[in-house]
Amino acid sequence: MQALLQQFFDFAIMARALPLLLTGLGQTLVLCLVVIPLGLIGGLLVALTSLARSRAVRWSAAAAIDFFRAIPPLVLLIFVYAGLPFAGIRLSPLAAVAIAFLLNNSSYYGEIYRAGIESVGHGQWDAARSTGLKARQALIYVVLPQAVRNVLPDLISNTVEVVKLTSLASVVALPELLYSADMARSITFNTSPIVLAAGIYLVMLWPIVRLVSRLERRIAS
């Protein structure tokens, strides 16, 4: 029991590891600031493509969405980071993560947006177009605000997943939170830094998870 506590909850080691982990947390937040907006914008483009009038465009969008959702994000990341150099494209860890996440997240965010857009009744388009608004204007001013509101819990849930997935960046030696914790673990031969990292993720994400449940309940009522 004593040994177990020491291996996982050694507070002295946690305290020593904390500065390193906080630097890692900073990197994680930077990553989030890059990949979340990219995913939100990419997802919107994907959704619009999958709603396009041309069947060929719709089908290619659907194929791309399926492809990037079926590929494990870790495989995608390693391919982009380690595979592309053979095609003469050498990327920094951050760029590799940004590209892999853009491909992966856009598909997920895209499907959420699409569900949101489809949840808005056709009468809204009719009303908007009948007053002379162009399709793009009807989308921006009338349909998207309602669509986003309807799928806000899903958008936020997906964002929580994205934050968690940023820990994958450790495999391309990007010193984010998990990478830093693992480094501290291998220096101290003790698992406590990993537990501390888990605690930091929890503190960061738990309020957001609560918010999602509240939003879901509000929408259900």
Add this chain to the structure above:
Amino acid sequence: MTSNRPPILEVRGLRKSFGHLEVLRGIDLEVLPQELVFIIGPSGSGKSTLLRCCNRLEEPTGGSISIDGVDLMARSTDINAMRRRIGMVFQSFNLYPHMSALGNVALALRRVLGRKRTEAEALALAALARVGLAEKANAYPAELSGGQQQRVAIARALALGPKIMLFDEPTSALDPELVGSVLKVMRELKAGGMTMLVVSHEMRFARDAADRVIFMDHGLIVEEGTPEQIFSGPREVRTQAFIAEIAR
């Protein structure tokens, strides 16, 4: 109507199919300035489709439509610029739920007519006043009764200065006690000289407000005449059957 002024709406040989289903099979229709034309007919006869073709929310399969002399089907016609001349009011109101009444009316004023925000809001407020809802300007659709929502929808179309207004069963989603408030606004529009094409089964309203009543069935105009002729002495058997049906 013995007006020799050119029609506001002129529909010639209008056809519309959805796949193999022929919904409009050659409609000829004119609506003269300040005229109120009523369209009645059984469910599925193509009334809504006809209205929706008149502003190309539905793309006609054949025939021609012109508004105020402008060919709606011409390649050179800017359909968005024309649509603001063609007000449309829907059975289900279709107000934007995330905007106030004022926002609903002001949106196209800003984005289509390019008016500045304050100017658009002043015009929107004036339009809301015309339908008796100036004091509800800041209310959201969910806070309004069905009758009030429909009047906001009328104001939304009216604010753009339409040449003609198309109404598709504007009162049939309303509780009976709220129908009157919408019909009152429509009567005022008529009195103010608005040209209107109305799909509705409000016979009393048709009798005292309509200039002409058109009976449609299976995508064709079967019979047309004054409200008196159509409601009290229809010639065609199908019209007689339909009038008997709705009069019950």
